Amino acid sequence: MILTITYATDEQRSLAENLAQQLKLDCLPVTDVQNQLVLNVTPTHLEMRDLEHNVAIHVDFISGALAHRRQYGGGKNQPLGKAIGLKPGITPSVLDATAGLGKDSFVLATLGCPIVMIERSPFVAALIRDAIQRAATDESFIPLLKNSFTLINTNAVEYIPAITDDKKPDVIYLDPMYPEKQKSALVKKNMQILQKLLGHDEDTEQLLTVARHCAKKRVVVKRPKGAEFIGNIKPAFDVASKNTRYDVYLPI
Ligand SMILES: C[S@@+](CC[C@H](N)C(=O)[O-])C[C@H]1O[C@@H](n2cnc3c(N)ncnc32)[C@H](O)[C@@H]1O
Structure with a gap:
């Protein structure tokens, strides 16, 4: 806290x-x-x-590791892009319901997706807001803002069911805090601090359900490789990378 x-x-x-x-x-x-x-x-x-x-x-959309990932590692063919359904000429709108430090959202925004981020912790949201303010005058970031890169500080479980039909996103993306114990040396510094602040997320199954009722095309859940499915609910398919699996669910 x-x-x-x-x-x-x-x-x-x-x-x-x-x-x-x-x-x-x-x-x-x-x-x-x-x-x-x-x-x-x-x-x-x-x-x-x-x-x-x-x-x-802290969050840095201009000069930090995120900007590096954007320049060198953010291709459309990377697993995250594939999981959300990016294809040439197709850039789905994404609601990132667990924004955290905004890394995944930023990568998707640089690939051309309009993004709305939801983050329930006011402290984590303050870090993203600060990074957006600092980046707002940078010419590489302005197009992202114009295309939509916005943040809402609220609980996505309550926010998503209230989205009206005309505002429904193509994709809802979820990357909840994992309850699994990871060896501390393997947990990155930023995750250690977030874990200390937030613990793990208890409402992920509920979030998956409301998300599947709202997303027009798919819901993507980021999980560690080998982890159980959220609520034991089998996805339609998954996209795997070295340490991560993206479970893809269809709308209900
Ligand atoms: C593992 S972090 C996400 C990391 C993020 N994908 C990134 O690239 O930086 C999970 C975040 O989701 C937020 N979160 C979890 N459940 C939420 C909910 N129901 N509504 C809004 N935010 C939520 C947590 O507060 C935490 O900051």
């Missing part, structure tokens, strides 16, 4: 205080806090920092 909004230097104080007010949390200089998970405003970006282990994550 995030307990405090912090700021790196006095120059970020008023930004941090605004965020603290929005999220109804305390606001302190980062040097005054120990051993907590904090949302820390730095001179360049907003980060989620685990002060106990001194590791931090």
Whole structure:
């Protein structure tokens, strides 16, 4: 759980205080806090920092690893693209109902898909919002925004059933937090921090059901290789890669 909004230097104080007010949390200089998970405003970006282990994550759509993936690894033939049904001339609209750090959404957006991201944690949503704001004037990012790359901070289980027919997406994408125990060395830094903040998602089967009632073409669920199907519900087919399996469900 995030307990405090912090700021790196006095120059970020008023930004941090605004965020603290929005999220109804305390606001302190980062040097005054120990051993907590904090949302820390730095001179360049907003980060989620685990002060106990001194590791931090932030989202960067322009210069970080995501931009690298976009440049070198984001082809239409990659498993994620195949799973959502990307084909030459076909770029389905995607509702990413478990946005997290927005990585998968960003890759799909760079492949031309209009994206709506749903994230229920206000703290995780704040990281994405900060990254969108920083990227908004970058010429490589502007076309994505024009095509739709938006974020809604809410619970997808409640949001999806209220979507009207004219707004239904072609594809709903789900990548819930896995309950499976992974060896800690294998869990990446960003997932360790998210796991500490969020635990695992308990409502994934419900999310799959509402998603299948809404998506026009398919629902795609990202799972670790070898994991059980969500709620033991067999998908129509799957697309596998080295460590990941994308289970593809048809609408009901
Ligand atoms: C494993 S992360 C997703 C990572 C993401 N695919 C990426 O590329 O960064 C799962 C996220 O889904 C969010 N989530 C889970 N269930 C949700 C729900 N019912 N509504 C909205 N967000 C949800 C969690 O808060 C968490 O941030």
